Amino acid sequence: MTGNKLEVTKEKKNLELYIHIPFCVRKCRYCDFLSGPASENTQKEYVKALTNEINGIREEAEYSVSSIFIGGGTPSILEADLIVEIMKCLQEKFTIDDHAEITIETNPGTLTKEKLMKYRASGINRLSMGLQSPNGDELKMLGRIHDYSVFEENYRLARFCGFTNINVDLMFALPDQTPQKWEENLRKIAALHPEHISAYSLIIEEGTPFAAMELNLPSEDDEYQMYEDTAKILREYDYEQYEISNYAQKGYVCRHNDGYWTMQEYLGLGLGASSLYRGERFTNTTDLADYIEYSSSPEQIREHRQRLTRENQIEEFMFLGLRRTEGISKTQFQKCFGVPVEQYYRDVIRKYTEYALLKDENDRIFLTRKGIHVSNAVMAEFLL
Numbered sequence: 365m366t367g368n369k370l371e372v373t374k375e376k377k378n379l380e381l382y383i384h385i386p387f388c389v390r391k392c393r394y395c396d397f398l399s400g401p402a403s404e405n406t407q408k409e410y411v412k413a414l415t416n417e418i419n420g421i422r423e424e425a426e427y428s429v430s431s432i433f434i435g436g437g438t439p440s441i442l443e444a445d446l447i448v449e450i451m452k453c454l455q456e457k458f459t460i461d462d463h464a465e466i467t468i469e470t471n472p473g474t475l476t477k478e479k480l481m482k483y484r485a486s487g488i489n490r491l492s493m494g495l496q497s498p499n500g501d502e503l504k505m506l507g508r509i510h511d512y513s514v515f516e517e518n519y520r521l522a523r524f525c526g527f528t529n530i531n532v533d534l535m536f537a538l539p540d541q542t543p544q545k546w547e548e549n550l551r552k553i554a555a556l557h558p559e560h561i562s563a564y565s566l567i568i569e570e571g572t573p574f575a576a577m578e579l580n581l582p583s584e585d586d587e588y589q590m591y592e593d594t595a596k597i598l599r600e601y602d603y604e605q606y607e608i609s610n611y612a613q614k615g616y617v618c619r620h621n622d623g624y625w626t627m628q629e630y631l632g633l634g635l636g637a638s639s640l641y642r643g644e645r646f647t648n649t650t651d652l653a654d655y656i657e658y659s660s661s662p663e664q665i666r667e668h669r670q671r672l673t674r675e676n677q678i679e680e681f682m683f684l685g686l687r688r689t690e691g692i693s694k695t696q697f698q699k700c701f702g703v704p705v706e707q708y709y710r711d712v713i714r715k716y717t718e719y720a721l722l723k724d725e726n727d728r729i730f731l732t733r734k735g736i737h738v739s740n741a742v743m744a745e746f747l748l
Contacts, residue, residue: 376459379427379641380623383414383450384634385439386652389474393507393577394535396569398636398650399437409656410635411446415453416660417633423642429458430628431465431620438494440470444482451486460487465619467492467531472515480525490618491522492531492562498552499545502538507573519556529616531560536594537587538566539579546590547597554601559616563594564609588737607688608736625684627677645670674701675748678708683743691723691730705729712745 387402387410402410432454439447447468454460467490468483483491497503498512522530532553536546553561565587568574582590595605603611607625610618623630632639636650646669649655658664670676678701685692697705706713713729716722721735721742735742 376428377426378430378623378628379458380620380628380630381429381432381454381458382620382630382632382634382637382639383432383434383439383454384632384637384648385434385436385442386410386635387441388436388438388471389441389509390507393505393573394566394569396572397437404443407442407446410652411442411449413656413659414450414634417662417665418450418453418457420660420662421457421631424458427458427629429454429460429464431623432460432467433620434466434468434488435492436469438471438474439468440474440479444476444479447479447488448482448486451488455487465490465529467618467620469494470518471509472518473510475518475521477521477525480522480527484526489527490529490531491527492533493519493522493558494533495553496533496535497538498549502541502549505539506535519558528559530558531562531618532556532558534561534563535566536563536590537582539581541582541590543582543586543589543593547593550594550597554598554603557601557613560610560612560618561598561603562610565591591737592733605689608739622688625687627680627684639666640672643672645672677701679747682709682746686729686731686739686743686746689730691728694727694729708748709746716742716745 384398386399387407388399390401391399434447434450451466466488468488469492471494493515495512495515496506496508498515500511503511519530519532534549534553536549550563566581568579568581595611598605598611602613604614605611606617607621610621612618627640629641630639631641632648634648635652635655636648638647639645646666649658649665649667655665672680681697681700682692682705692705694705713722713724716735717724720732721738723730723732731739731742
């Protein structure tokens with residue numbers, strides 16, 4: 365109350381933050397991400413530019429931050445104090461929810477007790493550990509810098525340091541991998557009981573070392589079996605699949621990623637980071653020199669800007685929502701767009717339910733198990 369006037373506090377909008385750290389020890393053979401090795405001086409210069417970008421944001425007062433994801437690259441390659449500096453800058457600039465989910469991606473072999481303790485003290489409460497495989501031969505073939513014993517040591521150290529929310533990344537359909545080998549890998553990690561497991565099939569991307577190699581990849585039938593086995597085996601360990609490639613124990617769905625699939629606004633900070641912010645999609649420049657020079661003026665580094673039309677929003681509501689195992693809510697669609705989903709997609713829904721690739725029941729439209737295996741083709745039909 366000020367004088368005789370009642371102050372009305374405007375409710376803040378939810379926002380997710382993604383922080384990109386584009387550095388790693390070395391590129392893996394399958395990787396096409398915006399990342400690579402860099403000197404300590406370059407890393408420090410980059411973090412300074414990143415804090416300049418954070419401080420250059422002008423609309424932050426409208427928002428309350430519900431999640432932060434520090435990804436890469438390998439963020440844990442940085443000195444711990446640089447991560448602390450980034451977190452401090454974010455906390456000073458943004459209103460961060462008391463119970464925000466704050467994740468950092470880490471690579472086994474780059475973690476220490478000091479780093480983990482400083483992460484915890486800075487507010488980070490979730491780790492994502494890039495194991496990819498517990499099999500030594502597979503790790504060497506992928507070009508990873510660690511072996512399984514290093515991962516296991518780092519995992520137990522993280523538990524000792526108080527982390528109670530850990531994701532482990534795994535890959536399947538690797539060269540020379542059989543469904544039996546994949547099952548062994550999966551059970552080995554599930555027995556450790558991380559709260560979350562991400563299981564991705566290997567995709568050979570153009571321009572990567574793998575693309576230039578002759579690889580003995582599993583057959584389509586074997587890859588299909590590996591995918592189906594993943595959900596079946598992880599259910600034995602109390603994991604539920606909530607998205608095409610993600611599995612969580614009860615209460616541990618990754619809120620940050622779930623926000624992407626439900627079109628939550630997010631702001632990407634750092635080299636090449638993508639955003640869905642204030643009704644617009646854009647990415648930051650991928651030129652490191654330009655980023656370092658102009659980052660204090662965020663508008664100057666934003667590229668590929670696209671103002672989302674109503675049609676864009678409808679498309680994204682559908683094909684992002686269909687990544688989730690529960691699919692999309694018909695009631696929510698009508699609430700968002702003022703018309704039934706059938707007005708836009710009656711024929712598509714009928715077509716794919718008849719093919720048993722979609723189900724339309726209990727107010728939800730979602731992919732069947734069969735539909736998940738051809739999800740890209742199905743989702744493409746929802747482009748207007």
